[in-house]
Amino acid sequence: xxxxxxxxxxxxxxxxxxxxxxxxxxxxxxxxxxxxxxxxxxxxxxxxxxxxxxxxxxxxxxxxxxxxxxxxxxxxxxxxxxxxxxxxxxxxxxxxxxxxxxxxxxxxxxxx
Amino acid sequence: xxxxxxxxxxxxxxxxxxxxxxxxxxxxxxxxxxxxxxxxxxxxxxxxxxxxxxxxxxxxxxxxxxxxxxxxxxxxxxxxxxxxxxxxxxxxxxxxxxxxxxxxxxxxxxxxx
Numbered sequence: 001x002x003x004x005x006x007x008x009x010x011x012x013x014x015x016x017x018x019x020x021x022x023x024x025x026x027x028x029x030x031x032x033x034x035x036x037x038x039x040x041x042x043x044x045x046x047x048x049x050x051x052x053x054x055x056x057x058x059x060x061x062x063x064x065x066x067x068x069x070x071x072x073x074x075x076x077x078x079x080x081x082x083x084x085x086x087x088x089x090x091x092x093x094x095x096x097x098x099x100x101x102x103x104x105x106x107x108x109x110x111x112x
Numbered sequence: 113x114x115x116x117x118x119x120x121x122x123x124x125x126x127x128x129x130x131x132x133x134x135x136x137x138x139x140x141x142x143x144x145x146x147x148x149x150x151x152x153x154x155x156x157x158x159x160x161x162x163x164x165x166x167x168x169x170x171x172x173x174x175x176x177x178x179x180x181x182x183x184x185x186x187x188x189x190x191x192x193x194x195x196x197x198x199x200x201x202x203x204x205x206x207x208x209x210x211x212x213x214x215x216x217x218x219x220x221x222x223x224x225x
Binding site (some may be wrong): 004006008025033035040041042043044045048058088090092097099100101102103104106108 | 118121142146148149153154155156157158161163187201203205212213215216217218
């Protein structure tokens with residue numbers, strides 16, 4: 001089974017802090033994604049990566065950056081956390097040529 | 113511009129009956145459509161997908177129907193069970209290009225015992 005692991009289930013941070021969310025997948029998938037989920041808004045794409053060191057902006061990249069130094073790891077960085085970044089963050093991965101997207105269990109981030 | 117829409121935020125169904133969740137899309141270039149199930153405080157789990165060249169795909173109690181002319185897909189769950197109570201997201205993607213998945217806003221299904 002594909003396993004996508006997010007480093008934290010719950011995080012509480014203060015406004016202005018730099019926040020790192022880590023994601024690791026164990027299936028050698030080329031594509032990795034970061035989404036956030038908010039009630040009534042569904043899943044919105046923040047950034048994605050289709051190869052090591054490659055990244056592309058999704059629909060809501062403002063206030064975020066990403067890093068993919070190794071194929072299995074995709075990090076999301078909140079440069080200066082703000083209260084409107086309180087959300088459920090979901091990492092996902094998929095293989096080239098395969099339509100299925102596999103998600104981690106999510107990180108519920110609260111910014112106070 | 114919302115390319116994938118789920119117009120029903122919630123649905124309640126009696127245990128044992130059929131649940132039908134609907135999804136509309138606007139982009140005829142999508143190659144695949146997928147359904148995901150999400151419990152609170154967990155990540156979405158893949159349920160079933162359908163290629164744009166098919167009109168039906170079945171997996172156990174779950175069947176997805178695709179009507180390309182209407183740009184509409186639906187997920188049927190028969191029979192519905194209390195454990196099916198969750199939020200269901202439909203998603204669409206293209207295999208070429210940038211592999212972006214577009215998600216709907218979700219439908220909360222409640223199966224009543």
